[in-house]
Amino acid sequence: MAKSMMLLWGSGSPPCWRVMIALEEKKLQGYKHKLLSFEKEEHKSQEVLEINPRAQLPAFKHGDIIVNESCAACLYLENRFKSQGSKLIPDSPAKQxxxxxxxMEGVHLTDKLNSVVYYDYLVPEEERHDSALKRNKEALTTELQLWEGYLQNVAAGSYLAGPFSLADVIVFPNIAYAFRFKLSVERYPKLAKYYSLLKDRPSIKASWPSQWFATPQGDDALKDV
Amino acid sequence: MAKSMMLLWGSGSPPCWRVMIALEEKKLQGYKHKLLSFEKEEHKSQEVLEINPRAQLPAFKHGDIIVNESCAACLYLENRFKSQGSKLIPDSPAKQxxxxxxxMEGVHLTDKLNSVVYYDYLVPEEERHDSALKRNKEALTTELQLWEGYLQNVAAGSYLAGPFSLADVIVFPNIAYAFRFKLSVERYPKLAKYYSLLKDRPSIKASWPSQWFATPQGDDALKDV
Known part of the structure; x- marks a missing residue:
């Protein structure tokens, strides 16, 4: 089954990492994949465009089925391989x-992280304002404090929705990314605990961004958040 | 069942409208609800905060279960009431x-629409740049052209994923909103057809934003997109 899958991915991209974690959790090791370079703009190549008209990574194909958006791909994989590997959507209505x-909140968290970490990349120099970056940082602080609150019972092994689930598949890469960009372990102890508990989970370890081994730390964009 | 549901909503908000369409489609009429005013900042009231710590609408509760993010609420309702009303998630893996x-692309479409329609609201005066608004409009044009392409067979009654589905529940309010802000029917004929076919669907008609009856048109923010 996995052999008819093809994933085009970029190292360190949280959306790509989500799909890779889901594939590991669903025991779909052996899928075909190709690492592309954002720096060389390979995500804009014909190879990507044929699968993803948005010229974005991930670009994911399973036989003739194309599903590129990372949450959509994870929902597809879980529903298609329900009884294989980890159960990622709980049965109980309240937990579900x-x-x-x-x-879904994780999707919005990605945008808020990007608005700080990639501010200079996203905004042309003549349009940048210290006041705007400051506001983005404040919004991110408020956002991260919410997540800190969601993880009150993390030390007891309760993740974002109890046992490991699709919510963690979607959100964990964002949290790893935040600590890579020097988020304070002291100010966010529950998030730090969450990170330290999950970083060695087999699906996450197996899909750890290759690029991060060479450069384990990013810049300090989130130091004062 | 519907009697144990409470929806706090704002008129004309696409995320609120999504939940209302889903409730209609799942035959959950009779749910409790309360219309709040964004202008009077009622979305920041204690009543909302008790359900939604983000101080955003919708705020939705079913018994003790709280699910506020609009896509999450729609996914919850469809899965909880699978055999009731319309089937909103297809069975076939390819269609699913x-x-x-x-x-999920619909979620990102909302952000792109907001970045143009609400540019002045989102960006303080001293940080506004014609070049930024122009870039947002160009990105929105590219985005809307993709959606125009997705609807090639709309005249034959094929919506975003074939028969009416959760994708339409999520995306239709965005499209209605775009035409309200004077998106060109000539430049986007498939989207216009989609709009005209779905606007009289019972679930959509029953939940049509009350505010829009009084002021059927917004400003012309999308006239030249």
């Missing part, structure tokens, strides 16, 4: 509701 | 993949 809620 | 893909 919480899982969907955190998963 | 397409449905999740379009649904």
């Amino acid at each position: 509701a919480l899982m969907y809620q955190r998963m | 993949a397409l449905m999740y893909q379009r649904m």
